[in-house]
Amino acid sequence: MVKTLEDINREFLEECAASADAEEVERAPETPAEEIPSSPSPVSVEIEAGQTCEKPKVKKKKAGMLRRLLDIAFYTAIASILAVAFVTAGRSDGGFKFFGYSGFHVITGSMEREIPTGSLVIVKAVAPKDIRVTDNITFVRKDNEIVTHKVVAIDENYGGKGVRGFTTWGVENESPDADIVHEANIIGVVKYSIPELGFALNYVAENIGFIFLVLGGVAVAAVALRWLFAGAKEEKRGKAERKSMATV
Numbered sequence: 612m613v614k615t616l617e618d619i620n621r622e623f624l625e626e627c628a629a630s631a632d633a634e635e636v637e638r639a640p641e642t643p644a645e646e647i648p649s650s651p652s653p654v655s656v657e658i659e660a661g662q663t664c665e666k667p668k669v670k671k672k673k674a675g676m677l678r679r680l681l682d683i684a685f686y687t688a689i690a691s692i693l694a695v696a697f698v699t700a701g702r703s704d705g706g707f708k709f710f711g712y713s714g715f716h717v718i719t720g721s722m723e724r725e726i727p728t729g730s731l732v733i734v735k736a737v738a739p740k741d742i743r744v745t746d747n748i749t750f751v752r753k754d755n756e757i758v759t760h761k762v763v764a765i766d767e768n769y770g771g772k773g774v775r776g777f778t779t780w781g782v783e784n785e786s787p788d789a790d791i792v793h794e795a796n797i798i799g800v801v802k803y804s805i806p807e808l809g810f811a812l813n814y815v816a817e818n819i820g821f822i823f824l825v826l827g828g829v830a831v832a833a834v835a836l837r838w839l840f841a842g843a844k845e846e847k848r849g850k851a852e853r854k855s856m857a858t859v
Contacts, residue, residue, distance in 0.1 A: 716809035721781025739794035
């Protein structure tokens with residue numbers, strides 16, 4: 612009887628299978644069934660698998676944290692640049708104005724007890740009729756200097772013209788100001804004063820070029836590091852894929 616190639620292959624595979632079964636029987640331990648250690652339960656296998664996956668998760672968490680820090684640095688730098696631009700945009704009178712509020716840097720000690728030198732005063736524009744005695748007001752003097760003093764008296768018909776005139780006093784001075792403040796020269800009433808902030812903003816205004824340079828450098832560095840980090844991650848991923856393909 613002539614055997615076909617298919618018959619020969621089938622017989623070969625059957626012989627191999629029979630031989631393998633015989634070897635398994637020979638190597639099988641004669642230990643009683645109760646002494647044979649049980650295989651790890653599915654639960655323990657899952658725990659071990661989870662532990663082996665822990666390191667990549669930690670690395671991924673650290674990478675995410677680095678990206679967030681870079682994003683925070685970038686957006687903080689941009690926000691700082693905008694804030695500096697807003698504060699130092701300034702007006703010709705030396706302050707800044709925003710939605711009816713103005714800010715001014717106190718550079719003298721005439722109001723030291725209430726508004727220390729170096730403070731930033733936030734002034735709200737109000738109608739002259741709403742100003743009261745004891746209010747601290749910011750106004751423009753005849754020499755165009757911006758001053759913040761306390762109202763100590765009000766003339767309801769200043770100069771016989773039906774307008775209000777305000778007598779002011781720097782509380783640290785020996786006497787009230789000689790000039791009456793016309794209502795048209797009043798910028799507003801002081802609502803808040805923040806000690807030392809005026810010094811800080813004055814420093815910003817005097818060093819605006821250097822500050823913009825530093826903040827711009829921080830923003831550029833954050834973007835560059837973000838790109839480098841993304842490139843390194845992409846390259847690492849490519850190497851892993853190539854290694855996987857080579858193994859297959």
